[in-house]
Amino acid sequence: MNEQATGTTGVSASGAERLRVCEIFHSIQGEADAVGWPTVFVRLTGCPLRCVWCDTEYSFQGGEWRDIDDLVADVGAFDTRHVCVTGGEPLAQKRCLLLLQRLCEAGHEVSLETSGALDVSGVDPRVRKVMDLKAPGSGEAARNLWSNLDHLQAHDQIKIVIADREDYEWARAAVREHALEQRCMVLFSPVHGKLAPRQLAEWILEDRLPVRLQMQMHKQLWGDAPGH
Numbered sequence: 001m002n003e004q005a006t007g008t009t010g011v012s013a014s015g016a017e018r019l020r021v022c023e024i025f026h027s028i029q030g031e032a033d034a035v036g037w038p039t040v041f042v043r044l045t046g047c048p049l050r051c052v053w054c055d056t057e058y059s060f061q062g063g064e065w066r067d068i069d070d071l072v073a074d075v076g077a078f079d080t081r082h083v084c085v086t087g088g089e090p091l092a093q094k095r096c097l098l099l100l101q102r103l104c105e106a107g108h109e110v111s112l113e114t115s116g117a118l119d120v121s122g123v124d125p126r127v128r129k130v131m132d133l134k135a136p137g138s139g140e141a142a143r144n145l146w147s148n149l150d151h152l153q154a155h156d157q158i159k160i161v162i163a164d165r166e167d168y169e170w171a172r173a174a175v176r177e178h179a180l181e182q183r184c185m186v187l188f189s190p191v192h193g194k195l196a197p198r199q200l201a202e203w204i205l206e207d208r209l210p211v212r213l214q215m216q217m218h219k220q221l222w223g224d225a226p227g228h
Helices: 068-076 096-105 146-151 165-178 197-207 217-222
Strands: 018-028 038-044 064-067 082-086 109-114 128-132 157-162 185-190
Touching: 018 068, 038 068, 064 068, 068 096, 082 096, 096 109, 157 165, 165 185, 165 197, 185 197
Parallel strands: 038 082, 082 109, 109 128, 128 157, 157 185
Antiparallel strands: 018 038, 018 064
């Protein structure tokens, strides 16, 4: 989904900038370098990708239009330092960039979870980008926007979700070909319920890969329940 698909420009009758929001919730960050921290999640509606293992399909449609100033105020009410803007694909709504900027200006430690299929060059440099590279098992590997690698900073992270040995070998080749670990932290994550984390750990150790294994802590705590 993009803003054109919603039938509106993302500006209210009063002229306020706004975004279509699936949900806002307070939980424990389950992934990336902020894992374990209490975090406010702002999940935006819409995604142009259809990864076969997606666990947030409910965010593809629906949601509620919210003024960005109101969103920032709602986030602040949780009195929590860490904020994660996610989706869906949050960058499918162009005013996501404004939300990220406003959250940084409000003093939050802000991360962005993005698919790697849309341009990240306009993201506020204070934001920690957690950017996917889609392996073949996702069904969306052709959507990887490789030029995004040139816009990553040392505090960003590259995440590759791995479903099987083919995905692992693809990811291993990507790490070596693009020297990904020299750009930022590289995260390998097993598809929940499909690839045993222990198996992925053994492959990483066998190949001496300079990557970090991550499991989804929120799923260990709450399973697939929305709002976590």
